[in-house]
Amino acid sequence: xxxxxxxxxxEVIGVLAIAGIMTAGAIGGYNIIRKSQTRTIATTQIKxxxxxxxxxxxxxxxxxxxxxxxxxxAGALNSNVAPIGGDAWSVVxxxxxxxxxxxxxxxxxxxxxxxxxxxxxxxxxxxxxxYEANNADACFESATNQVSFIIE
Numbered sequence: 001x002x003x004x005x006x007x008x009x010x011e012v013i014g015v016l017a018i019a020g021i022m023t024a025g026a027i028g029g030y031n032i033i034r035k036s037q038t039r040t041i042a043t044t045q046i047k048x049x050x051x052x053x054x055x056x057x058x059x060x061x062x063x064x065x066x067x068x069x070x071x072x073x074a075g076a077l078n079s080n081v082a083p084i085g086g087d088a089w090s091v092v093x094x095x096x097x098x099x100x101x102x103x104x105x106x107x108x109x110x111x112x113x114x115x116x117x118x119x120x121x122x123x124x125x126x127x128x129x130x131y132e133a134n135n136a137d138a139c140f141e142s143a144t145n146q147v148s149f150i151i152e
Contacts, residue, residue, distance in 0.1 A: 039114050042084035046102055049083075050122050050151045052076035053091065053100065062097035084111060099124065099152040107147055112139035115147045125150040 056076050057063045071077040082089040086106025093100045116133040119126050127148040128138035139145050
């Protein structure tokens with residue numbers, strides 16, 4: 001009688017299917033961790049921008065004239081690259097110069113939800129698409145959300 005050694009085709013396909021499922025799960029987990037890390041880094045950068053701008057502009061007694069270019073020239077920012085979202089982000093003064101806002105644009109719904117879940121202690125208010133962030137449905141489903149952090 002002849003004995004066979006090795007694996008059957010069904011066994012090999014089963015092992016490959018299990019490996020594929022494990023790989024898909026690992027990639028999904030990696031993407032979740034990466035997204036969370038990106039948001040945490042962006043939050044830290046926004047907080048640092050707010051603190052640096054506040055310290056820089058307090059000497060003047062007004063936030064009038066604050067902008068990304070001004071902060072770069074003063075050394076408070078290294079570049080004009082947005083912490084998160086689209087490249088059209090801005091830092092602008094209120095009309096009376098008593099406060100300023102850090103405006104992030106082109107955020108996805110999940111990014112918008114993340115930044116509006118709780119108001120940071122360093123911000124006086126958070127606006128979502130132009131409205132106070134107290135409504136859970138304030139974020140759009142498309143990647144066109146704008147979140148503004150108001151700093152006084």
